Every structure is written in structure tokens, then in C-alpha cells.
């Protein structure tokens with residue numbers, strides 16, 4: 001009897017579940033289609049707007065690719081032209097750009113954020129550094145683009161920075177998570193009204209994954225005592241000048257990011273990296289009490305001192 005009733009109840013439940021699942025699917029499909037149609041519309045409507053910088057307010061805009069440069073084994077610099085060569089993008093520190101594409105002429109849009117790395121006040125261009133993930137939808141599409149091809153963008157505000165908001169910023173990046181850190185470090189250091197110190201700790205897999213090294217070296221030279229970059233390499237080349245391993249408590253202390261130090265009384269930590277790195281740094285809630293505290297809490301950081309991109 002029990003079995004029969006157990007097997008009889010599903011037919012009454014299933015239509016509701018199916019209806020719910022279908023309505024979610026329909027809603028998701030409608031939302032994706034809506035964004036797609038809007039992006040398609042804008043793809044055909046290039047978009048200088050009332051003399052205002054193009055990304056000073058939300059909206060989708062199509063930009064042509066100006067040039068590309070392969071900067072290491074898997075990362076390309078893509079430089080896009082703004083419609084008005086005399087104006088900067090209007091993006092604020094820090095911002096990303098949501099990219100919309102229709103790879104291989106498909107109908108379903110692919111949306112992914114990328115972080116501009118050229119100076120935000122540079123007129124005429126926005127520049128992205130895109131790491132290629134094999135099989136990755138958007139990164140494969142972006143790496144296949146040729147000068148003249150167009151891509152649709154919309155601005156997204158990220159961590160909002162005001163000059164001297166904190167005395168010291170600790171930027172901890174993993175892999176391609178370096179791009180928002182680079183935008184912020186440059187934005188802070190190049191502003192003569194901002195005296196914030198910046199310490200970058202960047203964890204990568206191999207020496208070949210380190211790009212922007214010359215740019216960071218130039219910042220260290222131009223702003224001695226205010227900027228320092230520390231590289232940590234999981235599998236370094238023989239003779240590599242960099243520390244081996246992952247971003248640990250010891251590495252952060254050695255880099256000068258101990259929150260208990262007097263000079264770190266007003267420090268803020270930003271984290272941007274792959275999920276395993278973020279988990280190691282910020283901890284994780286585990287099943288059955290197996291939670292991990294995370295390297296930053298072990299060092300003494302409070303939750304409100306940590307921000308994740």
C-alpha cells in the first residue's frame with residue numbers, strides 16, 4: 001500500500017514542477033532573448049550620445065576592434081576604438097565592461113565582464129587583456145576577432161574608489177584576476193591628490209603567466225615607498241626569481257600585509273582570483289562543521305576590511 005501511494009503521488013506533483021521549471025526556462029529564455037535583441041539593435045546603432053563620454057551612464061554600445069597584440073602564451077591585448085577620438089570612455093575607478101557577443105553567428109548571446117587596463121582618462125580607446133580558456137565561449141570569440149570586427153559593451157561599476165579612502169590597499173590577485181587590480185593601482189598612483197600606498201600580491205601558475213611585469217616595475221620605480229609588487233609562482237621555472245607556492249599567511253606577512261602592524265591601521269584588502277584561491281583566503285562554510293577560517297581571518301582581518309571583485 002505504502003509503495004503504491006508513494007508512486008501515485010508524483011503524477012499530481014509533476015505537472016506543477018514541470019510548469020514551474022518551464023516558467024523559469026521561459027523567463028530565462030525571454031530575458032536572454034531580450035538582452036540579445038537589445039544588443040543586436042545596438043550593434044547596428046553606433047552611439048555617440050549628447051556629447052557625454054560613451055560609458056558615463058549605462059547602455060550598450062558597439063565598438064570596432066582597432067588592434068590586437070599577443071602578450072604571452074594565452075593572453076591578448078585588444079584595443080577598441082571609441083566613437084569620439086577626443087573623449088575618454090567615461091568609466092569610473094574601478095569599472096568593468098560587460099561584453100556581449102554571438103559567437104559563430106548563433107542567436108544566444110554570451111555575456112562576460114572584462115576590465116579595461118588602459119588609463120581611464122585616455123581619449124579614443126578602451127583596452128582589454130583577455131586570457132584564453134580552451135573551450136571558453138567569450139575568450140575564444142575575443143581571441144578570434146580581427147581589426148574592424150565589432151563587439152557590444154556596457155559599463156559595470158565595480159569597487160568605487162575615492163582618493164585617500166584608505167591609507168593602504170592590499171591587492172591580492174590570482175591569474176587573470178590581476179586586471180581590476182592593475183586598473184585600481186594605476187588609478188590611485190597616477191592621481192597626484194591620492195597618497196594611498198598599494199601592495200600587490202599576485203599568484204600565478206608559471207613564470208610565463210606573469211604579464212604586465214614591465215608596467216608594474218615602472219610603477220615601483222615611479223612611486224618608491226608607495227607601490228610594491230610581489231609575485232608568487234606555483235610551479236616556477238628553474239632559476240625563477242619569484243617565490244614558489246601559493247598565497248599563504250607567511251607570504252602576506254612578508255609582503256607587509258599584516259593588519260596588526262601599526263602602519264596598517266587603515267588597510268583594505270581586495271581579492272580577485274579563481275574560486276580555490278578566494279576560498280583559501282576568505283574561508284568557506286563546510287558541511288558538518290568542516291568550515292575553514294581562511295588565511296585573511298587568521299591574519300586578523302575583519303570581514304569589513306575585505307572586498308572581493
Ligand SMILES: Cc1cc2nc3c(=O)[nH]c(=O)nc-3n(C[C@H](O)[C@H](O)[C@H](O)COP(=O)(O)OP(=O)(O)OC[C@H]3O[C@@H](n4cnc5c(N)ncnc54)[C@H](O)[C@@H]3O)c2cc1C
Nearest residue numbers: 096112113114115129130131133136137138139176179274
Ligand atoms: C568583474 C570581472 C572582471 C573580469 N575581467 C577579466 C579580464 O580583464 N580579463 C580576463 O581574461 N578575464 C576577466 N574576467 C573573467 C571573464 O569574465 C570570463 O569569465 C573568462 O574570460 C572566461 O569566459 P569564457 O566565456 O571564455 O569561458 P566559459 O565558457 O565561461 O568557461 C569555459 C571553461 O573555462 C574555464 N574557466 C572559465 N573562467 C575561468 C576562470 N576565471 N578561472 C579558471 N578557469 C576558468 C572553466 O574550465 C570553464 O568550464 C573577469 C570576470 C569578472 C567577474
